[in-house]
Amino acid sequence: MGFRSLEWLDHGALRLLDQRLLPAQKTYVDYTDYHTVAAAIREMVVRGAPAIGDTAAYGMALVARASQVETVEALRAELAQADTVLRASRPTAVNLFWALDRIQRVINDPANATVAEIKAAILSEAHAIALDDANVCKQIGLNGLALVPDEATIIHHCNTGSLATQDYGTALGIIRTAHEHGKHVHVLVDETRPRLQGARLTAWELREQGIPHQVIVDGASGHFMRRLGVDLCVVGADRIAANGDTANKIGTYNLAVVAHAHGVPFYVAAPLSTIDLKTPHGDEIEIEERTPREITHVEGVQITPDDVQVGNPAFDVTPAQYITAIITEKGIVYPPYEINLRRLFDLAEAPSA
Amino acid sequence: MGFRSLEWLDHGALRLLDQRLLPAQKTYVDYTDYHTVAAAIREMVVRGAPAIGDTAAYGMALVARASQVETVEALRAELAQADTVLRASRPTAVNLFWALDRIQRVINDPANATVAEIKAAILSEAHAIALDDANVCKQIGLNGLALVPDEATIIHHCNTGSLATQDYGTALGIIRTAHEHGKHVHVLVDETRPRLQGARLTAWELREQGIPHQVIVDGASGHFMRRLGVDLCVVGADRIAANGDTANKIGTYNLAVVAHAHGVPFYVAAPLSTIDLKTPHGDEIEIEERTPREITHVEGVQITPDDVQVGNPAFDVTPAQYITAIITEKGIVYPPYEINLRRLFDLAEAPSA
Numbered sequence: 001m002g003f004r005s006l007e008w009l010d011h012g013a014l015r016l017l018d019q020r021l022l023p024a025q026k027t028y029v030d031y032t033d034y035h036t037v038a039a040a041i042r043e044m045v046v047r048g049a050p051a052i053g054d055t056a057a058y059g060m061a062l063v064a065r066a067s068q069v070e071t072v073e074a075l076r077a078e079l080a081q082a083d084t085v086l087r088a089s090r091p092t093a094v095n096l097f098w099a100l101d102r103i104q105r106v107i108n109d110p111a112n113a114t115v116a117e118i119k120a121a122i123l124s125e126a127h128a129i130a131l132d133d134a135n136v137c138k139q140i141g142l143n144g145l146a147l148v149p150d151e152a153t154i155i156h157h158c159n160t161g162s163l164a165t166q167d168y169g170t171a172l173g174i175i176r177t178a179h180e181h182g183k184h185v186h187v188l189v190d191e192t193r194p195r196l197q198g199a200r201l202t203a204w205e206l207r208e209q210g211i212p213h214q215v216i217v218d219g220a221s222g223h224f225m226r227r228l229g230v231d232l233c234v235v236g237a238d239r240i241a242a243n244g245d246t247a248n249k250i251g252t253y254n255l256a257v258v259a260h261a262h263g264v265p266f267y268v269a270a271p272l273s274t275i276d277l278k279t280p281h282g283d284e285i286e287i288e289e290r291t292p293r294e295i296t297h298v299e300g301v302q303i304t305p306d307d308v309q310v311g312n313p314a315f316d317v318t319p320a321q322y323i324t325a326i327i328t329e330k331g332i333v334y335p336p337y338e339i340n341l342r343r344l345f346d347l348a349e350a351p352s353a
Numbered sequence: 354m355g356f357r358s359l360e361w362l363d364h365g366a367l368r369l370l371d372q373r374l375l376p377a378q379k380t381y382v383d384y385t386d387y388h389t390v391a392a393a394i395r396e397m398v399v400r401g402a403p404a405i406g407d408t409a410a411y412g413m414a415l416v417a418r419a420s421q422v423e424t425v426e427a428l429r430a431e432l433a434q435a436d437t438v439l440r441a442s443r444p445t446a447v448n449l450f451w452a453l454d455r456i457q458r459v460i461n462d463p464a465n466a467t468v469a470e471i472k473a474a475i476l477s478e479a480h481a482i483a484l485d486d487a488n489v490c491k492q493i494g495l496n497g498l499a500l501v502p503d504e505a506t507i508i509h510h511c512n513t514g515s516l517a518t519q520d521y522g523t524a525l526g527i528i529r530t531a532h533e534h535g536k537h538v539h540v541l542v543d544e545t546r547p548r549l550q551g552a553r554l555t556a557w558e559l560r561e562q563g564i565p566h567q568v569i570v571d572g573a574s575g576h577f578m579r580r581l582g583v584d585l586c587v588v589g590a591d592r593i594a595a596n597g598d599t600a601n602k603i604g605t606y607n608l609a610v611v612a613h614a615h616g617v618p619f620y621v622a623a624p625l626s627t628i629d630l631k632t633p634h635g636d637e638i639e640i641e642e643r644t645p646r647e648i649t650h651v652e653g654v655q656i657t658p659d660d661v662q663v664g665n666p667a668f669d670v671t672p673a674q675y676i677t678a679i680i681t682e683k684g685i686v687y688p689p690y691e692i693n694l695r696r697l698f699d700l701a702e703a704p705s706a
Contacts, residue, residue, distance in 0.1 A: 023658040188664065191648065193546060193570040196656055199648070204658045214662040215648055217546040219571040219604025223669035226606070227640075251572025253579070254611050261610045287580075295544065295552070295568055298651040304552045305376040305560055309567040311541065316576035 002208065005051050005163045006058070008127065012065045014058045018045045019163055023204040033066065034059045034082040041089040041096070044195065048164020049238045049274055050133045053099030056086045057126035060103045064119040075115050079107055079122075091286045092247055092315045093238040094276040099129050134166035136271040139329040141168050141177030144234070144269060147325070147332070148178040148185065152231040155221050155259075157190040158249035159201035160236035160269065170269040171234040172205060174327065179211045187213040188224055192249060194294040194312065218251045225262040233259045234327075237270040244320030244337025245282025246270075250313055256322035265324040272328055272348060275341055282317035290314045355561065358404050358516045359411070361480065365418045367411040371398045372516055376557040386419065387412045387435040394442040394449070397548065401517020402591045402627055403486045406452030409439045410479035413456045417472040428468050432460055432475075444639045445600055445668045446591040447629040452482050487519035489624045492682040494521050494530030497587070497622060500680070501531040501538065505584040508574050508612075510543040511602035512554035513589035513622065523622040524587040525558060527680065532564045540566040541577055545602060547647040547665065571604045578615040586612045587680075590623040597673030597690025598635025599623075603666055609675035618677040625681055625701060628694055635670035643667045 003026060007015045013030040014037060021027050029045065031037050037059035040046055046055050063082040069075050083100055090096060106125045112118045148154070154175060161172035168176060178185050187206055192198035199215050206213040216224065224230055233255055239247040246252070246268050259266040279285060292310035296302055304310075326333040326341070330348050333340045356379060360368045366383040367390060374380050382398065384390050390412035393399055399408050416435040422428050436453055443449060459478045465471045501507070507528060514525035521529060531538050540559055545551035552568050559566040569577065577583055586608055592600040599605070599621050612619040632638055645663035649655060657663075679686040679694070683701050686693045 024655070190572075191546070193544070193572060199657045199661075203661050207658055207661070212662075214664045215657055216664045217571070217603060217648060219543075219546060219607050220664065220666060220669065222606040222610055223603060223640075223666055224664065226670075250570060250576060253575040254572050254607055257575055257614045258607050258610050261614070287576075295570060299654040299656060301652040301654055302377070303549055303652060304568055305557045308552075308556050308560070309565075311567045311569045311573065311577065313573060313576055316573065317579075 003162070005166070006046060006055055008058055012062070014055065014062060016040055016046050016055065017163070019047060019201060020044060022200055032062060034063050034086060037062065038085050038089040048159065049093035049095040049236065050137070050165040050170070050271060051163070052090065052093050053095035053273065054130045054133055054166065056096050057099045057103055057129045059086050060100070061123045061126040064122040067119070070115065072115055072118065075118055076107060090288060092288050095273050098273045102129060130166050133271070134168070136329040137165050137168040137170060137173045140170055140269050140271065140327055141173035143329065143332060144174030144267070144327045145177055145181060147232065147265070147267060147327070148174065148183055149231050151184045152178070153186045153188065153229060155188045155190060155224070155230055155233040155255065156202060157198065157235045157252050157255055158192045159197040161202060161205040163201050163205065164236065170236045170271070172202065174234055174269055175211065176209055179209065185211060187211060188221070188230065189213050189215045190218045190221065190251060190255065191215055192251060193218055197249070218254070221255050222258040222262070225258065225264055230262070230264050232265045232267060234267040234269055237268050237274045238315055239279065239285055240268065240270060240275045240326065241279040241282045241285060242277045242338060242341060243281055244323055244326065244335065244341060246318045246323060247282065247285045247287070247315045248318065250316050253316040253318045256318040260322050266322055267325055267327055268323055269327040272330060272345065277342060277345065282319060285317055287316070288314040356515070358519070359399060359408055361411055365415070367408065367415060369393055369399050369408065370516070372400060372554060373397060375553055385415055387416050387439060390415065391438045391442040400550070401512060402446035402448040402589065403518040403523070403624060404516070405443065405446050406448035406626065407483045407486055407519060409449050410452045410456055410482045412439050413453070414476045414479040417475040420472070423468065425468055425471065428471055429460060443641060445641050448626050451626045455482060483519050486624070487521070489682040490518050490521040490523060490526045493523055493622050493624065493680055494526035496682065496685060497527030497620070497680045498530055498534060500585065500618070500620060500678070500685070501527065501536055502584050504537045505531070506539045506541065506582060508541045508543060508577070508583055508586045508608065509555060510551065510588045510605050510608055511545045512550040514555060514558040516554050516558065517589065523589045523624070525555065527587055527622055528564065529562055532562065538564060540564060541574070541583065542566050542568045543571045543574065543604060543608065544568055545604060546571055550602070574608050575611040575615070578611065578617055583617050585618045585620060587620040587622055590621050590627045591668055592632065592638050593621065593623060593628045593679065594632040594635045594638060595630045595691060595694060596634055597676055597679065597688065597694060599671045599676060600635065600638045600640070600668045601671065603669050606669040606671045609671045613675050619675055620678055620680055621676055622680040625683060625698065630695060630698065635672060638670055640669070641667040
């Protein structure tokens with residue numbers, strides 16, 4: 001790929017590709033403090049649950065690097081402040097909290113006893129989070145391979161590729177892996193209103209990878225299933241509750257319901273870091289409401305009447321009953337999710353024999 | 354209302370409100386020949402199944418008025434040519450063909466024996482079509498009233514109001530009538546990609562009428578049904594097959610499937626002129642494929658990568674099983690539609706007792 005969604009620069013900066021400007025412009029912005037990193041997450045310079053986690057972790061590394069304090073206590077206080085601000089940047093994707101929790105464990109680890117040790121350990125953990133993200137996505141792609149027929153028409157919603165993660169992506173990683181393994185995939189790309197991540201970002205990535213695709217409006221998925229036939233849908237996730245209910249980009253739930261009505265398998269692809277066993281049920285997931293401007297304006301041009309009222313939830317929750325399987329780096333999980341998701345974590349956490 | 358979608362001017366011109374420029378600009382264009390009228394239908398200066406029918410009829414009136422020929426045969430030949438061009442302007446909405454058929458009957462009526470008589474009869478029939486449209490919509494609104502609770506959250510797709518018809522509209526006519534009868538309606542306006550008739554036109558009409566509303570993206574309907582509760586959906590139609598299958602703006606089918614999954618009643622509001630008993634089944638309805646530019650560009654600004662492939666069906670077909678009832682000017686029709694739609698026509702055509 002000719003781009004990276006995020007990259008740590010050794011002189012102590014985090015470089016982000018400004019995804020708001022794609023595909024028209026490929027502009028990188030360098031960040032050196034956590035306030036602007038939090039703003040970049042909030043304003044969606046960077047988006048995609050795994051990439052948000054990676055970015056937040058590097059945001060903490062920026063704090064550590066810039067800190068001038070001399071005591072561990074003072075450093076922890078600075079880091080705690082940054083942690084609070086970064087956690088508040090977006091409410092729905094759990095990877096943000098997961099990554100910041102990993103950083104917190106390092107900060108509080110008694111093995112890191114000095115300012116210098118904590119600083120080094122934070123950067124090292126941020127790198128590990130990003131590297132894990134890349135490896136995990138590759139494995140998700142391989143694990144999903146068996147679910148993709150040799151000739152497959154696939155509907156994909158939002159963007160879950162290299163821009164949303166490191167390298168392969170989750171749902172798009174499965175599509176890319178299938179393509180690289182010689183399967184003939186044709187992707188119907190939900191444009192994904194309001195922010196058009198499908199039309200702008202997924203179409204751009206698929207084009208770079210030479211994977212055949214067509215952009216469609218979100219409301220057309222049922223028409224294509226009915227008139228042309230669709231083999232499967234695959235999407236990413238921002239948070240998966242313990243019962244399998246899945247928060248993902250607004251429009252995912254409609255797609256899942258329509259797929260169910262047509263008997264089309266509906267898969268969620270996500271790393272374990274997206275599964276939140278502390279959230280028992282999807283109804284408890286906070287749904288971010290974003291600015292009306294995302295709906296009233298496209299590329300700065302107003303399309304609605306002045307001062308129109310808007311409802312703009314950024315995500316919806318797809319109940320587990322509509323999800324055929326959840327594809328993770330540890331394998332494919334089928335219902336009943338209450339049992340099988342927990343089992344996955346038990347397996348992942350068990351000491352290897 | 355401070356506008357009219359179409360209006361005949363006595364000096365011999367058809368005035369259309371250019372709906373492509375709404376809500377930013379209210380621009381009227383006067384047409385005096387059928388070629389430009391056909392182009393106006395094709396390019397969606399005017400849209401909405403009933404308004405397209407009215408426009409095509411007036412297009413024929415323009416031919417009649419401008420004709421310089423002296424024999425009935427020559428006039429009929431001119432009219433036949435215009436009829437062919439107008440019929441080819443858009444393929445899906447049946448009101449276009451229905452209105453042109455009404456004009457044809459007048460042309461071929463032996464009672465109209467002279468050039469002057471035929472010319473006068475065509476204009477008179479075009480006026481009758483437009484007047485019928487207005488009266489029929491008013492009656493649809495009244496007939497639908499009983500289906501709207503006193504407090505109702507309603508999802509509406511596309512635009513079916515004064516802009517799509519004469520005066521009241523079909524689905525929006527029901528909403529307007531309920532509002533005028535003191536019911537508290539709140540409308541969730543599907544923005545209706547790709548052409549955004551909901552965000553641009555329906556929001557504008559509802560605002561003019563003082564009816565509370567919020568614009569939402571098409572993919573959000575299921576989220577609102579699940580989290581906030583929706584009482585009913587109501588949409589218009591471009592063609593209703595004899596078995597009740599309904600072609601309407603792309604996105605209607607997804608909305609119907611999602612409504613069904615939530616037990617939300619899904620109503621189609623349409624005049625008898627939209628019901629096509631000659632089409633037995635929805636799968637036989639031709640679906641217009643429109644230019645990729647409707648998806649790749651919004652208000653002239655490109656949002657997708659260059660040269661992206663696009664699938665842009667303008668309509669979809671909702672199978673009858675998802676339609677709770679069809680609201681017409683002759684009453685509310687419930688399943689089984691094969692029997693009850695035909696019965697409606699028999700009643701309508703029976704001589705009044």
